[in-house]
Amino acid sequence: MSQSNVLSFDIWDTVIRRACHPDEIKLYVSRYIYLKFNRYLNTSYRDYYDIYFERCKLEGEIGSQSKLSGNDDEYMHSEVFRALLNQISDGTIPESEDVIGELIKIELEQEKYVTYLDSEIEDLIHSQQRKRIFFVSDFYSNKKFIEELLAHVGFKVEYSGGYVSSEVRLNKRSGKLFQYFHTEQSINADEHIHIGDSLIADVESPQKLGINTIHYFHEVEEKKRENNRIKFEQRMANKGFKINISKANESIVLQENSYKELNEIGRENGIIFFTFVMEIIEEAVKKGYSKIYYLTREGEFFKKIHDVILDNNLYGLKLPESEILEVSRVATFAPSIQNVTLEEFMRLWNQYSTQSMDAFFQSLNIDIKNFAQFLDDYSIDSKEEIQYPWLNLKIQSLFHDINFCDKLKEELEGKRSLLLKYFAEKGITKNTERIFLVDIGWRGTIQDNIANIFNETIVDGYYVGLYDFINKQPFNTTKTSFIAKEVMNSVLRFVSPFEMMCNSPSGSVVSYELNENHIKVKKVNDRAEDSVHMQFIKYFQDGVLSIGRELTHLVKNHALTSQDLKKQSVTTLQFLLQEPPKILTAAFFELAHNETFGLGKYVEKKVKFPYLLTLMAVVSKNHRRKLKQFIENSSWPQGLLIYKGLDLLNRYYNKHMSKLFQSTNGIINTGSSDLVNLQNEVEDQNRLLGERYSAMMEMEAMIKERDLTIKEQGKLLEERYNSMMEMEKLIKERDHLINVLEEKLRHKLNG
Incomplete structure (x- = not known):
């Protein structure tokens, strides 16, 4: 020694x-x-x-x-x-x-x-x-x-x-x-x-x-x-960083094997949802927000994940609080209408260009019975599906009726007053400088409605995914998508199954009521939809939430952000939707999807599969085309094929679709520059301009048709001409906006 x-x-x-x-x-x-x-x-x-x-x-x-x-x-x-x-x-x-x-x-x-x-x-x-x-x-x-x-x-x-x-x-x-x-x-x-x-x-x-x-x-x-x-x-x-989540603890006791399977599926795919909420929190912190509002119904699930992240303090700094904002397209659209004009309702009709007046009033959550006399006066069948309602003579006449407009405006203002009271209880008023909203997607219609109501408030919206905007975007909004725009079609082309996975059983918000100086939120539940949640989705979501402690520990240990996990999470989502577990497909095709806003009804997802057409498609190109159209109409082609036990056909379908998307497949959004935003905005405005020109041409064709049969009705012709002038005014406004955006784009490119 x-x-x-x-x-x-x-x-x-x-x-x-x-x-x-x-x-x-x-x-x-x-x-x-x-x-x-x-x-x-x-x-x-x-x-x-x-x-x-x-x-x-x-x-x-x-x-x-x-x-x-x-x-x-x-x-x-x-x-x-x-x-x-x-x-x-x-x-x-x-x-x-x-x-x-x-x-x-x-x-x-x-x-x-x-x-x-x-x-x-x-x-x-x-x-x-x-x-x-x-x-x-x-x-x-x-x-x-x-x-x-x-x-x-x-x-x-x-x-x-x-x-x-x-x-x-x-x-x-x-x-x-x-x-x-x-x-x-x-x-x-x-x-x-x-x-x-x-x-x-x-x-x-x-x-x-x-x-x-x-x-x-x-x-x-x-x-x-x-x-x-x-x-x-x-x-x-x-x-990037690859996260591996362990299997569920065997000590977890569930009544049935199917529940255990759903729980494990949730664990395996939990990174999708946690990465999304991580990105939300990170963006809110960078922008200095102290609170994030999650919109019902999917937001209730996202909020649970948010709170798991807060509880585990994976960033080492003070994070924004989470709060549920009980809203829906139905509950916010009517209060967002400023004036009863055809132009104002284009925000609805741009999305649903064919609509009955019954569906119109359901979209506003207004009892059509109170307006039955007006419909009778102009011979309008409330059940009739009207293509391009804003071009229909009867609808135009209805909206020129001062009494109708006044009555409808009164209903809308009453709804706006109640919504403003509800928002005030949530800490949002006309004086609020900015708010941070989170929803699942897909065009941010609720955010548009809120931005039109609170038009002096900056409204930041964050989504799982976004598609091209149909309506002109309010000037006081920004919208950010977790999944890059260029890969939305290849990753999340069909959104209904993903909505199902994130849904809650709390019901859809339809309106607000004053109850002893407190606003009560009125909701509607669909029994079949709630049954699917309680039998299937609850256990899937429990599985997602169960990885919280393990995942946040790994994230904190290795100092990760959402961007480190994004590639894995998007790839996981793509695989989940293209090669889904059969038990999730069973849940989906038992579901009734809420399309009250726009269509005025719930849409059943149950389908009867055409096995004979499948056999004929083997030898016939025409039948193959029909089969593809059928499964596309199901709202989840891969889910339908797996549900029906056609795994081989599903692999063929995925291979076929991947060829269509291979030019953009695998590109992960890591944040867009101002230059890209400007380019996208120019593209959107050009598309809107094209739509306006198309509408103008349709209107012109209708005028010519009317002129052939109604030569004596000069007044009607004058009204058509005025409509043309209004349309040209809109086009000029679009041209000016595009010129401004293109000038900014040139400045960025030259800078």
Whole structure:
């Protein structure tokens, strides 16, 4: 046994182990900075990886400056953070000196979260029976930082003190830190034994000075360390991370095997929903929101995920609260109507160009009986499906009736008054500067309605997916989609099954009522829809929520964001919808989908499959076309084929469709630039212009037809001419808006 009186030990990967790669601690702090101080960052720092790389660069520069001064390439937390904050924000982050202390504290807390005590090191140190024991570490924090970590992991060895490279600008790799230690403690090298894991810093370097060394190698821990290194390198290569969720705990007891299967399916696909809500929270933090409003009904499920994330504090900073906003298209459309005109109702008819007056009044949640006399006066059959109602002579005459307009306006204003009271109870008033809404998709109609009601409030909307907008977008809205626009068709072309997975049994909101100075939300439930939820979807959603603790632990351990998980989550969603479990397809085809807004009814998803047509499609191109049209009309082709046991046909269908989408398949949205937004807006406005021109041509054709049979009705012709003029005015407004957007686009391209 050595006769040395002094023993020193290394800290990292000797006494203290990490459950992640060391640089993921730096990524954690970089993520914190990126989210909390996002509005101060220079535009070149597009994600938290950019901040991490800048930190590494500054560490190298400060270390080099230290070496030029005759020391080793060492640096302290505080000076790196000071330089980093200044570099990434041009010095605009307020109270940056306080922020430096905040970041050091954040890094310490994350170190505590991921660190644990090596299981064998204490026995080794005790076996040496040294009189005096010290730690000697190459690290960029101070001694107090390390002592807090040793206490946190429960290190029970009594030590006399410690030396850290950053405090004296000397390190173990050069041997100078050991020499400094010997001078401070008045000892010779041959009196000193050192324990550590690094072959260079803890073995070769001290041995050159005559220090006795023990190379510490813990095989099990080193395998974990190597695995963390490999994962980190893969992550840094593509800015992505693969999450693997464990199987459900066998102790979970469910009444039937089908429930257990649904629970496991939920676990396997939970990353889809958690990644979406993570992105929502991250965007809200970056924009400085303190509350996120989740819209019913799917928002009730998203809110549960939000609260799991809050409970597990995976970002290390204060996150926005969650609140349910009980709304629907039916409950918000009528209050959003400002004037009773044909143009105002185009927001409805642009989506449902064929509609009966019965469906029209159901979309407004207004009793048609109160307007029956007006319909009789103009010989309008309430059940008749009218194509292009705004061009129909009877409907036009109805909307020129002042008494009808006044009565309808009175009903609409009453609904608006109640909705405003409900929103006020939720903390939203006409004076609210901005609100953050979350819904499942798909065009943001409810957000449009809310934005038209609160027209001086900025309304930010976030969605799983968005399709091309049909209506002109309110100027006070922004809409962001989790799934990129260019892959929506290949990933989420049919939305009904996904809506089913996110649905709740709370009922659809139809209106608001005043009940003793409190607004009561009136809802309607469909028994068949609720039955599907209670028999199937509840267990699927429970499975999703059950991965919360495990997933958030992984996210916090490795300092991940939604962008790191996005590729995996979108791929998982695509597979879920294209190769669905049969039990989910059974749930879907038992469902009645609520289409009260627009169609005025629930739409049954049950279908009778044409097996004979399937056989004939084998030899006939015409029958293949008919078969494809049939399964497309089911609202979930892959679900229908799996449900009917036609797995082989489903694989053929997926292969066929993938060829159609291969040019865009696999592109994941990681955030769009202003340039892309402008391009998209120009495209949308051009499309709207084309629709207006088409409507104008249709109107012109109708005028010619009327002229042939109604030569004496000059007044009617004059009204048609005025309508043409109004349409031309709209077209000119569109032309002007497109010119402005194209000018901005040219400016971006030239800039």
